[in-house]
Amino acid sequence: MDIQVHDIRKAFDGHAAALNGLSLSVTSGELLALLGPSGSGKTTLLRIIAGLETPDSGRLLFNGTDAAHRSVQERNVGFVFQHYALFRHMTVAQNVGFGLAARPRARRPSRPEIRRRSEELLALVQLQGLEHRYPTQLSGGQRQRVALARALAVEPTVLLLDEPFGALDAKVRKDLRRWLRDLHDHTGHTTVFVTHDQEEALELSDRVAIINAGRVEQVGRPSEVYLTPASAFVCGFMGACNGLPVQVRDGAAFLNGATRPVADGLRVADGPTVMYARPHDVALTTDDTGPGLCGIAEAVRVAPGLLRVDMAVPGLDTRLELDIPMSDAHWTAVRPGQPIQVRLTHCHVFPS
Amino acid sequence: MPPAAIAARRWRVRAPSVLPGFGLTLGFTLTYLTLIVFVPLSGLAWHSATLGWENFWSLALAPRTVQALRISFGTALIAAIVNAIFGTLVAWVLVRYRFPGRRLLDAAVDLPFALPTAVAGIALAALYAPNGWIGQPLADLGLTVAYTPVGIVVALVFVGLPFVVRTVQPVLQDLDREVEEAAATLGASRARTLRSVILPALAPALLTGFALAFARGVGEYGSVIFIAGNIPFVSEIAPLLIVIRLEEFNTAAATAIGAVMLMLSFGLLLLINLIQGWSRRRFGHG
Numbered sequence A: 001m002d003i004q005v006h007d008i009r010k011a012f013d014g015h016a017a018a019l020n021g022l023s024l025s026v027t028s029g030e031l032l033a034l035l036g037p038s039g040s041g042k043t044t045l046l047r048i049i050a051g052l053e054t055p056d057s058g059r060l061l062f063n064g065t066d067a068a069h070r071s072v073q074e075r076n077v078g079f080v081f082q083h084y085a086l087f088r089h090m091t092v093a094q095n096v097g098f099g100l101a102a103r104p105r106a107r108r109p110s111r112p113e114i115r116r117r118s119e120e121l122l123a124l125v126q127l128q129g130l131e132h133r134y135p136t137q138l139s140g141g142q143r144q145r146v147a148l149a150r151a152l153a154v155e156p157t158v159l160l161l162d163e164p165f166g167a168l169d170a171k172v173r174k175d176l177r178r179w180l181r182d183l184h185d186h187t188g189h190t191t192v193f194v195t196h197d198q199e200e201a202l203e204l205s206d207r208v209a210i211i212n213a214g215r216v217e218q219v220g221r222p223s224e225v226y227l228t229p230a231s232a233f234v235c236g237f238m239g240a241c242n243g244l245p246v247q248v249r250d251g252a253a254f255l256n257g258a259t260r261p262v263a264d265g266l267r268v269a270d271g272p273t274v275m276y277a278r279p280h281d282v283a284l285t286t287d288d289t290g291p292g293l294c295g296i297a298e299a300v301r302v303a304p305g306l307l308r309v310d311m312a313v314p315g316l317d318t319r320l321e322l323d324i325p326m327s328d329a330h331w332t333a334v335r336p337g338q339p340i341q342v343r344l345t346h347c348h349v350f351p352s
Numbered sequence B: 001m002p003p004a005a006i007a008a009r010r011w012r013v014r015a016p017s018v019l020p021g022f023g024l025t026l027g028f029t030l031t032y033l034t035l036i037v038f039v040p041l042s043g044l045a046w047h048s049a050t051l052g053w054e055n056f057w058s059l060a061l062a063p064r065t066v067q068a069l070r071i072s073f074g075t076a077l078i079a080a081i082v083n084a085i086f087g088t089l090v091a092w093v094l095v096r097y098r099f100p101g102r103r104l105l106d107a108a109v110d111l112p113f114a115l116p117t118a119v120a121g122i123a124l125a126a127l128y129a130p131n132g133w134i135g136q137p138l139a140d141l142g143l144t145v146a147y148t149p150v151g152i153v154v155a156l157v158f159v160g161l162p163f164v165v166r167t168v169q170p171v172l173q174d175l176d177r178e179v180e181e182a183a184a185t186l187g188a189s190r191a192r193t194l195r196s197v198i199l200p201a202l203a204p205a206l207l208t209g210f211a212l213a214f215a216r217g218v219g220e221y222g223s224v225i226f227i228a229g230n231i232p233f234v235s236e237i238a239p240l241l242i243v244i245r246l247e248e249f250n251t252a253a254a255t256a257i258g259a260v261m262l263m264l265s266f267g268l269l270l271l272i273n274l275i276q277g278w279s280r281r282r283f284g285h286g
Helices: A042-050 A092-101 A111-124 A140-153 A170-187 A198-204 A222-227 A232-237 B003-010 B022-049 B053-060 B063-096 B102-108 B117-128 B135-140 B149-174 B177-185 B190-219 B222-228 B238-247 B251-283
Strands: A003-011 A017-026 A031-035 A057-062 A077-080 A158-162 A190-195 A207-212 A215-220 A242-249 A252-255 A271-277 A282-284 A293-303 A306-312 A320-325 A339-344
Touching: A003 A042, A017 A042, A017 A057, A017 A215, A031 A042, A031 A198, A042 A077, A042 A158, A042 A190, A077 A140, A077 B177, A092 A111, A092 A140, A111 A140, A140 A158, A140 A170, A140 B177, A170 A198, A190 A198, A198 A222, A207 A222, A207 A232, A215 A222, A215 A232, A232 A271, A242 A320, A282 A320, A293 A320, A306 A339, B022 B251, B053 B251, B063 B102, B063 B149, B063 B190, B063 B238, B063 B251, B117 B135, B117 B149, B117 B222, B149 B190, B149 B222, B177 B190, B190 B251, B222 B238, B238 B251
Parallel strands: A031 A190, A031 A207, A077 A158, A158 A190
Antiparallel strands: A003 A017, A003 A057, A207 A215, A242 A252, A242 A271, A282 A339, A293 A306, A293 A339, A306 A320
């Protein structure tokens, strides 16, 4: 199902606006991540789509028809809560069958049919044999999968997941992530999930919508938002990012007081601006004629496959962070206190 | 392992714990309960034992006594059921809605605790008497409340209300809203959510409130005697009969009634506790 969110606004009593004229479209069958820091409004958006909150203004369309006035029950969405919200007094099978058993009599499947459906779904989420357990007897990952099976049981038009892996430990989270991706490919539900973990968003989704202060900053494929961020916020949020305040003259960027440009060939108007470069876009160099930076390696730490270096650069208040891959032949030469020379292989400049 | 060691292991009272003080607190609890509860009650049991078996049963099964017990337990049960339903409703309104005067109403719930029961009894009797504010219109409809078992139920509902409200309220407050939202997203109507999601969650607390209101109703004296009319075989409650027997210096009969009340109450409360334990386990607090 297609979902169109158009210029939605929502404010809670006594707080700054949670959503500030947010627009977004979700295409049928895709797995979309809503990524943003806490308090950015991403959960509010998810709840508005589900019908658990009412927007103050704006339009919400399901397959092109207005859905804003439909009740939660009528929307037929599958919602998975961060803390699972399982019914604790019901067994796993009863939890999964709840949506079917709660239908009005005319549309309610027979008991054996409900049991068959729950068993089928429990097999899908790989929880066969746990039908008669109570939620408190399950691990976090198992509970999450029960919640998912319960949401899928009503054959929802869209699956909404609020921080689905937020309360799980790293290993389980990684397994479930891959598993959810497979499940999505298998069932083909339109799925929207909220997360504050950029790695999760990048790994799992078809498209990522980055939300900040109640607005969409950028929507795109994971590689797009990572490689070509649309704003300084996206750049900083999608991973570590060095900010370099520079003066641009004729397409060349200079740090304060420097005569050698940091980068050249920029298509940016002259004047002060900030350049952004990720740690892995800063490389060691021996060429001292082209653009580049000289400084002192201050802290040097080993991480899997790379060397993390904090570099002090004259004219720069903060340390420059760089990741040197161990495939770089010169990495062993970098030691704390040593002068090093680097250049930027890639950088971003955003219109202010 | 020798059998003695297995037995010792099985009968070990306490599991190793990082929280110290088990011996001290258990000792205190036992001493305290002995002084406050067991000694007075065993006095009653002791006294009734001196009556002799046959004598005891002939006193306990006297028709007037049986009828008084039936009225006491019956009205207490009905009142506790009424309180369980409407007390939950009151708790629901107090927790779920915000309206002017809510705190005042919340405070008023405890008044039946604070008011001397005799005052409550006289007030209720005046209200429900055939010429009272409420009794008059009811009398016009052909209903009499005062001086009948219905009057007793009214008085017991009054004194028992806070028990249900105060036990259900905190549980309702802590109830996870997401669970209700989950039910709604699964297509459940409000009534369905109430029935299959909220009520089961409230059940243990509701049972506690019910048991407390019931126990209080069985033993209630002050508020009942004014409105009940105290007609033997019709609206005479067991506690009143005990007092009557005492005034006749018939301690033997008073003791017998007291002992029977004690046994019945203990049995019923134990039963409620067992049901509660079962529902708690089911609910995962086990």
